[in-house]
Amino acid sequence: MKAIIIPQFGEASVLTQKEVATPQPGIGEVTIDVAYAGVNYAEYYFAKVL
Numbered sequence: 001m002k003a004i005i006i007p008q009f010g011e012a013s014v015l016t017q018k019e020v021a022t023p024q025p026g027i028g029e030v031t032i033d034v035a036y037a038g039v040n041y042a043e044y045y046f047a048k049v050l
Contacts, residue, residue: 004039012044 003020025031 001022003018005016005018008014
């Protein structure tokens with residue numbers, strides 16, 4: 001599956017797309033297919049300043 005990875009703190013340019021293994025659910029867990037996702041300003045801000 002495709003994932004956005006934040007390998008270091010910084011601007012939006014540090015966000016990288018990477019192919020990762022699809023997680024397998026454990027007992028009592030489920031997986032959810034996500035068609036669209038976004039990053040809100042707070043997430044971007046904290047990735048930038050922390």
